[in-house]
Structures are given as structure tokens and as C-alpha cells.
Amino acid sequence: MKIMIVEDEALLALELELEVEAAGHEVVGIAASRKAAFDIIDEGEPDFAxxxxxxxxxxxxxxxxxxxxxxxxPFVFVTGNIKRIPEDFVGAIGAIEKPYTMNGLQNALSYISEAVAGGDSVTPPPGLILSSS
Structure with a gap:
């Protein structure tokens, strides 16, 4: 899966990139701002973010x-403040709250990979807050 990371904290972005690649996925771009993210969306054609x-x-x-x-x-929000996400999650699958553990992130990534691939019998991990839509 081609994955985009939108994170302005360099260390967190690097850790997330390493976890994504260790899980066998490709990182198509890392963005720290809206403009950089829009460029990656338009040019990198991510499968997930x-x-x-x-x-x-x-x-x-x-x-x-x-x-x-x-x-x-498809995408998930990764944030330290879940309350900043609108009630409709603007179309996100869900959210992962910071600080997260690497194990929690790996479990969420496994779930997301399966869900994006069309799996419907996968149980979401505890660290992933699913949107209600």
C-alpha cells in the first residue's frame, strides 16, 4: 500500500515512516503543512494516509x-486532541490518539491494511477510534 504521512513533528514522522516500511508498505511522501500535503495527494496518489x-x-x-x-x-487522523476532529470525521476511517505506542500503531496499521483491502471480518484494535459514519 502507498501511504502518505502528514505530520509536522519530524521525529514522529520518522518513527511512523519506519513502522509503515517495516510493515511492508511504501511511504509516498511526508508533509508538515497543508500545501505539501496537497502536492503529495495530487502527485503521489496515496492509497492511504x-x-x-x-x-x-x-x-x-x-x-x-x-x-x-x-x-x-482512506485515512485516519493521528492527533493529541480528538476533540478537534469534527463529529463527521470529514470522511476519516477513525483516529489514533497521541501519544500512541508502536505496538498500537502496528495493530492499527494491520487493521487498516485489511479494511482498505476489503476485509470485513477484522476486529479494530483498541487504540483506533472508529468514526461512526
Missing amino acids: FVDVHLSDGPTGIDIGRRLADKDV
């Missing part, structure tokens, strides 16, 4: 989520 809500240019992760939803790219 992890999106932080608050980035270097403000709480623009919601706008990025809307763009991903418009392009039918």
Missing part, C-alpha cells in the same frame, strides 16, 4: 482530510 490535525501552518489537517475524502483516499 495518516493525518495529524494540527500542523506547522495551523489546524489544517481537517482541510487535508477533506481533500483526501474528495479523492476517495
